[in-house]
Amino acid sequence: MAKNKKILIVEDEPLIAEDIKECLQSINYNVCGICHNKEQAFEALEECNPDFVILDINLGNNQDGIVIAEHINDKYDIPFIYLTSYSTKSVLEQVRGTHPMGYVVKPFVEADLFSSIEIALFNHTKLVRPSVFGIELINANIVDALTNKEFEILDDMYNGKSNTEIAENHFISINTVKTHAKKIYEKLDTHSRAETIVRIREWLSQ
Amino acid sequence: MAKNKKILIVEDEPLIAEDIKECLQSINYNVCGICHNKEQAFEALEECNPDFVILDINLGNNQDGIVIAEHINDKYDIPFIYLTSYSTKSVLEQVRGTHPMGYVVKPFVEADLFSSIEIALFNHTKLVRPSVFGIELINANIVDALTNKEFEILDDMYNGKSNTEIAENHFISINTVKTHAKKIYEKLDTHSRAETIVRIREWLSQ
DNA sequence: TGCAATATCATCCCGTTGGGTGATTTACAG
DNA sequence: CTGTAAATCACCCAACGGGATGATATTGCA
Known part of the structure; x- marks a missing residue:
């Protein structure tokens, strides 16, 4: 399987971010960047052209993960999943509105992350069927x-x-x-x- | 939000099945059946016309959940997710081959299940019929x-x-x-x- | 060179469609 | 109970669309 996919991690806790990174690398994904806040994420999206994004909803004191998701939907065509422990009803309403390709609850296990990413990537290629009629x-x-x-x-x-x-x-x-x-x-x-x-x-x- | 969706649960452990059922009902889903094995699942798929299926991979001693998934892919056009604790590498390979719309690892929390189902349903409508026009x-x-x-x-x-x-x-x-x-x-x-x-x-x- | 496929245009015919106008019945809300 | 909205149907007519047939360039390949 081709795992040359570049993955961007958005997670404010450096320790958890590292954990995710190592986990991804152990299953042969290419981590192209780690962002700790919204601004870094916007920059990284523009510069390192990721194929996939893993988003924490809570960055610092606010739910900037959702803002980033909306930004991705607006400007890019990149699949993303949430990897978060945040799960109140009201936030989940918002989350669904951003149409993520998956949702993984912390604490996560490697297999969980792996299967979610694979499923998300697969579904995305099916979704982005260009349907150009030639x-x-x-x-x-x-x-x-x-x-x-x-x-x-x-x-x-x-x-x-x-x-x-x-x-x-x-x-x-x-x-x-x-x-x-x-x-x-x-x-x-x-x-x-x-x-x-x-x-x-x-x-x-x- | 319209939650009249009929959901079929396939889970061999009656206690866990009940737990899932109550969880789904508490978030206003309509559980149209509970199956404990492959045969029951085939029958229920035919009879109660579910809109969504939740699959345990392990039913008894074997991985019949995967067989059911293949059957759904063959004969129906129903989205499904796995809700399971089984997660060895080799099984995960097979799992990915069945193109599930999600994967939730036990033990699960309500929010996890909820968001996975919502995401799966959303993606499925986009995948199958980008043109459901009302x-x-x-x-x-x-x-x-x-x-x-x-x-x-x-x-x-x-x-x-x-x-x-x-x-x-x-x-x-x-x-x-x-x-x-x-x-x-x-x-x-x-x-x-x-x-x-x-x-x-x-x-x-x- | 010469054949075959393609693109071009025409004329006839008729059925379908779109637009205009008006009428009746049912149902529902004020 | 009365008026309005919706659904039903009719007739007319002009324009468009689809089917048949045939004819004349042009192009490209054998």
Whole structure:
């Protein structure tokens, strides 16, 4: 398994941070930084480009872990878990709102941390499915492949354009658009725009 | 928050199972069944249609929890977490292969269980169907809210159905469908099916 | 060079869709 | 009880979309 993942630790207690670090290194993770407060965390996120973040909720006197989580959600696309002992109802409400990929309660055991990280990383790759729809994706699902022009037309159709609009965008006659559309329906085995859009949606979300 | 989710517990120790059950009920989850072995679990999965499963890995002398997890992956689309004390390296390898949505180590605390379930449910909806679109979501984006009937029609439109098909599905005249469609376009500020589908797609992916 | 695939455009036809207008019944709240 | 909102249906018409057929460049590969 590839464990070259860079992990950032955010934990205000130096001793616990070291403990986590050693634990991670013993299971072959690469700890790219340890932060003790919000400011350090913001800096480290920008500079060492971590693949994963472990957050303590309580940093000093406040729940800055949640602030960091929101910051990660805003600016980055990095999975994170909470590793904390803080667990009152009201804080948990907030925590859930930040959509963490996991939650580990202290005191933790190595296996606990390991499995949580693995699960979080796995789920994240599944979540971050780019779902960019390209001609390759379409052609992977049909026998008679689309031509490039047909795909361009299909792209416009998928984005809700009418035949007239498509004709204007491509500087071609509406008749030509209809000819292409017919071929597209034939190849995708659909019979209307709406049906075609739904078909593509299904392929994208697989 | 809606906690009508039906949760299935698979745990061979009756006392621990009861403990989990009470814990879940105290945080307003609906426990739809308790299973003590693989066979009971297979039956319960089929019969009580749970929304979520909590799995102990060790059932009796073997790791049937993993077998159940594989079965869930094969036949169903239900998120599950492990709640177990078993944590040797070799078992953890297997565990990761079953792609659980979480992993809680015994002894557990209520908050731990709660947050793990919430996170698992959230991630699962994002994983499985990034496009669960409800009337609330639509109405959150428009000024003049859709009625329930209008939403039902919109749902069918979003799924590529023609007016004729919608009329048949709802046992109403095609004229009525058109009337509803007109109101929908007015409210969503669109002028065609394709445009409407795209509009919804935008709202869903935000 | 010549065939095949592709892109282009046209015309006809008809069914569907979108827009306008109006009417009836049911249900619910003031 | 009365008015308003919702659901139901009808008719008309213009525009658009989808299916069929056929024709003419252009391109690229055999």
